[in-house]
Amino acid sequence: GAVVSQHPSRVICKSGTSVKIECRSLDFQATTMFWYRQFPKQSLMLMATSNEGSKATYEQGVEKDKFLINHASLTLSTLTVTSAHPEDSSFYICSASAGTSYEQYFGPGTRLTVT
Amino acid sequence: EDQVTQSPEALRLQEGESSSLNCSYTVSGLRGLFWYRQDPGKGPEFLFTLYSAGEEKEKERLKATLTKKESFLHITAPKPEDSATYLCAVQGNQAGTALIFGKGTTLSVSS
Numbered sequence: 001g002a003v004v005s006q007h008p009s010r011v012i013c014k015s016g017t018s019v020k021i022e023c024r025s026l027d028f029q030a031t032t033m034f035w036y037r038q039f040p041k042q043s044l045m046l047m048a049t050s051n052e053g054s055k056a057t058y059e060q061g062v063e064k065d066k067f068l069i070n071h072a073s074l075t076l077s078t079l080t081v082t083s084a085h086p087e088d089s090s091f092y093i094c095s096a097s098a099g100t101s102y103e104q105y106f107g108p109g110t111r112l113t114v115t
Numbered sequence: 116e117d118q119v120t121q122s123p124e125a126l127r128l129q130e131g132e133s134s135s136l137n138c139s140y141t142v143s144g145l146r147g148l149f150w151y152r153q154d155p156g157k158g159p160e161f162l163f164t165l166y167s168a169g170e171e172k173e174k175e176r177l178k179a180t181l182t183k184k185e186s187f188l189h190i191t192a193p194k195p196e197d198s199a200t201y202l203c204a205v206q207g208n209q210a211g212t213a214l215i216f217g218k219g220t221t222l223s224v225s226s
Contacts, residue, residue: 002161034213043216045200046160095159095214103149104214106158 004025004096006107014082014115017064021079021110023094029074034104035067038091050077084114117142117207119136128224130191136188136220138203148186149214150179151202159202162188193224 003026013019023033032051035046046066050056050071058064066088068080075097081088091111095104120139128134140148147166151159163172165181172179176197178189188201200221204214 004158006158016207032205037129041218043218044204044214046213047215091156103161105161105163109156109158111156 001107002103004024004094004105004107007095008109008110009108011113013112016083017083017084018080021081021092021094023077023079023096023107025075025096025098025105026028028096028098030077031074032097033071033077034048034095034097035069035077036080036095038093038109044093047069047079048114056061059081078088081112084090085111088112088113117205119203119205119215119217121203121220123220124218125221126194128190128222128225129205130224130226131192133189133191133193135178136191136201136203137186138186138217139184140186140195140203140205141184142205142207142215144208146206146208148164148181149204149206150186150188151204153200153202155200162201190222193225194224195224198222198224 003040005024007022032108035047038044047062048056048058050069052071052074058070071077095106118141122137150162153159163179168183170181176191180187200219202219204216
């Protein structure tokens with residue numbers, strides 16, 4: 001149980017284009033989903049928290065107009081990187097939490113490379 | 116400010132050589148402390164949640180313990196397949212449900 005998937009696993013895009021990453025909870029309803037980014041040999045940094053049906057809460061320093069988050073259902077959240085630049089290249093990981101559970105279950109991650 | 120520090124940064128063990136990883140934390144009201152395993156290019160895999168000082172949890176060769184200031188992840192007789200980065204994270208009351216991660220300990224076990 002508690003499986004979270006992400007799609008795509010890897011994506012290469014050109015500078016200036018937009019990329020959408022999907023995060024799905026496969027066997028539970030995720031009332032809250034989280035988006036993290038991780039640079040090589042660095043810790044996971046929380047970007048935003050989203051609750052189903054409401055606007056995402058962004059961490060300080062994360063541009064909400066650049067990183068669009070949608071949590072339209074209890075099993076799906078999407079992160080869209082708009083007008084991507086090479087400095088946006090990173091490993092993006094989502095996690096999901098169900099109801100009163102404190103555990104977060106992570107997806108396999110998406111490697112974004114912007115050329 | 117809530118903070119998590121893991122040590123050592125890297126650890127090399129021989130197969131069968133037991134050791135411990137440390138996670139020191141400061142948080143305003145601990146809701147939970149979490150251990151994850153992360154393989155290269157993959158998302159973190161949940162291992163344990165500890166909620167209060169004195170609590171211990173075990174899974175195969177791994178055992179996690181918690182005090183008011185730190186947590187240890189004990190690895191007994193490790194095997195090469197235990198090689199990974201082990202991440203510690205805390206969840207504080209004031210931070211809501213956001214996890215604050217340490218930088219991790221990269222464990223390498225050679226046969």
